[in-house]
Amino acid sequence: MAYDLIVIGSGPGGYVAAIRASQLGFKTAIIEKESLGGICLNWGCIPTKALIKSANVMDYFSHAKDYGINAGDFAPDFPAVVKRSRGVADKMSKGIQFLMKKNKIDVLMGFATVKGGGKISVKSADGNMQDVEAKNIIIATGGRARELPSMPIDGKKIIGYREAMVLPERPKTMIVVGSGAIGVEFAYVYANMGTQVTIVEYAPRIVPVEDEDISKELEKSYKKRGITIMTNANVERVDTSGNGVKAFVKTATGEVTLEADVLLSAVGVVANIEGIGLEEVGVKTEKGKIVVDPYGKTSVDGLYAIGDCTPGQALAHVASKEAVVCVEAIAHAAGTYHHKPEPVDYGNVPGCTYCTPEIASVGMTEKAAREAGYELKVGKFPFSASGKASAAGATEGFVKVIFDAKYGEWLGTHMIGANVTEIISETVLGRKLETTWQEVLDAIHPHPTMSEGVKDAVEVALGEAIHL
Numbered sequence: 001m002a003y004d005l006i007v008i009g010s011g012p013g014g015y016v017a018a019i020r021a022s023q024l025g026f027k028t029a030i031i032e033k034e035s036l037g038g039i040c041l042n043w044g045c046i047p048t049k050a051l052i053k054s055a056n057v058m059d060y061f062s063h064a065k066d067y068g069i070n071a072g073d074f075a076p077d078f079p080a081v082v083k084r085s086r087g088v089a090d091k092m093s094k095g096i097q098f099l100m101k102k103n104k105i106d107v108l109m110g111f112a113t114v115k116g117g118g119k120i121s122v123k124s125a126d127g128n129m130q131d132v133e134a135k136n137i138i139i140a141t142g143g144r145a146r147e148l149p150s151m152p153i154d155g156k157k158i159i160g161y162r163e164a165m166v167l168p169e170r171p172k173t174m175i176v177v178g179s180g181a182i183g184v185e186f187a188y189v190y191a192n193m194g195t196q197v198t199i200v201e202y203a204p205r206i207v208p209v210e211d212e213d214i215s216k217e218l219e220k221s222y223k224k225r226g227i228t229i230m231t232n233a234n235v236e237r238v239d240t241s242g243n244g245v246k247a248f249v250k251t252a253t254g255e256v257t258l259e260a261d262v263l264l265s266a267v268g269v270v271a272n273i274e275g276i277g278l279e280e281v282g283v284k285t286e287k288g289k290i291v292v293d294p295y296g297k298t299s300v301d302g303l304y305a306i307g308d309c310t311p312g313q314a315l316a317h318v319a320s321k322e323a324v325v326c327v328e329a330i331a332h333a334a335g336t337y338h339h340k341p342e343p344v345d346y347g348n349v350p351g352c353t354y355c356t357p358e359i360a361s362v363g364m365t366e367k368a369a370r371e372a373g374y375e376l377k378v379g380k381f382p383f384s385a386s387g388k389a390s391a392a393g394a395t396e397g398f399v400k401v402i403f404d405a406k407y408g409e410w411l412g413t414h415m416i417g418a419n420v421t422e423i424i425s426e427t428v429l430g431r432k433l434e435t436t437w438q439e440v441l442d443a444i445h446p447h448p449t450m451s452e453g454v455k456d457a458v459e460v461a462l463g464e465a466i467h468l
């Protein structure tokens with residue numbers, strides 16, 4: 001079977017690429033070995049947000065009295081929480097099935113291996129082999145949980161993110177190793193379900209890629225929630241021979257032994273680039289990722305790669321953007337599409353973490369901006385001074401904006417608080433349009449909203465704060 005374009009992998013990189021290709025007139029197929037929608041819909045973004053929503057409901061019930069509501073007795077039904085999350089994921093995956101049909105994209109279920117010369121062999125679950133061929137092939141095979149030799153995932157006592165989403169019962173105690181987005185999101189979910197959670201982080205602070213002020217605020221908030229946090233701490237070895245799990249942790253002051261029912265290893269993701277024919281056809285890889293040009297082209301003609309299997313932030317919206325850029329560039333080169341797409345701007349990618357309080361950021365941290373030699377205007381507006389936040393009982397956190405003092409360029413925004421993942425898009429669009437501080441102030445922000453905090457923070461940066 002010959003196609004104009006075949007995509008391997010159906011995550012937010014792969015399925016978006018297939019749809020855009022079909023829209024641009026390519027005869028398109030997509031190959032998937034597991035479930036349509038990839039990690040994002042089945043084991044990542046979506047099911048975690050469903051679990052987080054259940055944790056939010058627990059949060060509300062715990063504070064019902066603060067809102068004048070007598071909630072009576074309540075408790076999580078943990079298997080029902082998991083069931084709801086799986087239901088949401090299944091529904092989303094079925095949605096992708098519908099979109100493939102709507103866009104006349106052939107779906108081939110099986111494991112794909114590239115063979116060179118535009119050929120791919122597909123092995124289905126029952127062992128059947130099929131060869132397909134395309135002028136253009138996009139590899140979007142995504143990633144999987146990173147495993148450290150000191151903590152091999154056994155799926156029972158040492159678990160990765162997949163197992164953490166479907167535990168048969170709520171553990172009483174849990175050690176979360178790693179405090180990136182995945183680690184702190186699960187810590188929030190389980191702490192709210194009543195699990196005693198300890199976070200162990202190798203770096204000096206939690207959510208280490210965020211601005212330092214964000215890390216401090218989250219640590220303060222998590223400690224209030226009863227989550228134990230250990231930073232500058234390294235799990236050197238784990239013992240699973242007893243009832244639970246023992247983690248031997250090296251800290252600045254000596255070795256500590258932690259005991260828990262389960263240990264969640266949340267130490268990052270690695271790309272799925274092995275065993276899919278890349279070495280055989282000569283695709284260049286570096287540091288465990290496929291090397292690509294700004295349009296997703298690999299070192300081999302006709303072969304492209306996008307998403308988590310390539311460098312760049314391992315985020316769903318990055319994979320989707322890379323997909324569109326890659327397909328449009330292929331169509332443009334073929335002379336069938338008028339517009340040459342702009343390469344992805346990796347400096348303007350929003351990052352969101354959906355714990356409570358939520359975290360959202362884009363652009364440079366204050367430290368990175370200072371190290372880059374900028375003279376800065378920095379403004380920080382606490383939600384404790386926001387009317388909407390007070391009305392909502394969500395006064396934790398702040399908006400921090402960072403501008404270049406010389407030309408007014410918006411270098412970054414870092415937020416922590418309720419709903420900030422919905423507010424960050426203003427900065428992304430503002431930065432895309434090269435908005436200055438004056439233009440942010442000139443744009444009228446609705447009242448009362450937490451998004452006003454952005455304008456308030458800009459006022460603080462300029463020394464013109466009205467609400468502080």
Ligand SMILES: Cc1cc2nc3c(=O)[nH]c(=O)nc-3n(C[C@H](O)[C@H](O)[C@H](O)COP(=O)(O)OP(=O)(O)OC[C@H]3O[C@@H](n4cnc5c(N)ncnc54)[C@H](O)[C@@H]3O)c2cc1C
Pocket residue numbers: 008009010011012013014031032033034035037038039040041043044045046048110111112113140141142143161182272276306307308309314315316317318319352
């Ligand atoms: C717990 C968790 C929470 C996350 N939360 C967020 C979030 O809130 N926001 C966000 O932006 N990102 C989040 N991410 C990251 C996000 O899921 C990924 O960045 C995104 O899924 C990457 O998309 P992708 O298309 O590159 O690959 P994937 O979504 O990983 O999809 C790759 C697909 O390829 C298939 N595949 C692999 N090899 C083959 C083969 N040889 N043949 C056929 N099929 C193959 C796989 O089965 C898979 O379905 C989260 C990740 C995790 C693990």
